[in-house]
Amino acid sequence: MWRTSTTGLALLLIARTGAAHHSGAMFDAQKSITLQGTVRLFQWTNPHCWIQLLVPSAAGTTEWSIEMGSNGNLYRNGWRASTLNAGERITVIIHPVRDGTAAGQFVSATAADGSSLGRASAPASQ
């Protein structure tokens, strides 16, 4: 009986807690934004890698903080610390944070020549 009745609780909490380090609830997964800008900084760090992207805006330039997976996660998907460098122009799709600040969760990125950054899909061995 209690096995059944706690199932609802489990689902509730799973939605709140989440994958490594913290929940993804802070991001609006229903919304995607495309940003075109210039890389100011690429942090190859844990628990997350980050892209600091300078994006032209009505106010001048806005710096976006884009949260990615850990460097180990990215490494296994073809990324390296040298994949992005300051000054590179890229296009990034993100799920924005819900509080309206200039930040979001990385979804995908393309280089200025249109090529995808990172692997399109994980190796079969994974």
Add this chain to the structure above:
Amino acid sequence: MRAVIALLLIALLGAYSAEGAQNAPQRVRAFAALPDWTGLWDTEASRAFNRLSGKATGNEYEAINKYVQLVGPAPYTEAWGKKLKAELGNPAAAVGASNAKLCTYGFPIIMDVFQIFQAVVTPEETLFVFDNGEVRHIYTDGRGHPVKDDLWPTAMGDSVGHWEGDTLVIDTVARTEGSLGIGPNKLSAQAHFTERVRRPDRNSLEDRMTIDDPIAFTQPWNLTLHYTRAADLDRMLPWDCANDRNPVVNGKISVAPP
């Protein structure tokens, strides 16, 4: 005086070497008889997480939790179930859960979350070394658990084991009472864990885990955790929280500048 000390050191070294040489063939045979679990292993969750990393949508990240069996429904007693429900119904507790940030996990959920691990099998102990620095020590030298006065609760508990053929049978007690870290489940201080770990084929490890908690459960909770060889990795990739840019501000996880 120096000469005397030097002679003593040489004598000690000689005795140590002689003992090592005497034990070496026996220890080599003991090593050779153990199964080879060399390599790095993905949990089901880490396998799913690495497939998605860098390109997942938020919903997909949340969906990864379905690979963590230990967040699933446990066979709680009515009293323990009511207690949990009351605690989880507390708004403060709910906010705390939504703001939870984890860099270490403890046992048993470390065996089921997103961390890759290395298994080191020796005659005296087997170690599970995780990419976030956590380590499980399973002593297989014939010892039992420490006596009551020498045993206190820890995040990993106290584990001893023995080999039944190619299967490592692990017995764990003295896990700190409380939440599993992710999800709603909570165990009492009397939780007792039995695991049967084996390598069914070259690229798979399996952990048949039974959790018996006489305070919280009506019956033992049986789970089978599956691990896959991380064939794309030739070394451990450490994970930590050194550059944590997600402070909790006004009760919500936010993003801090670099």
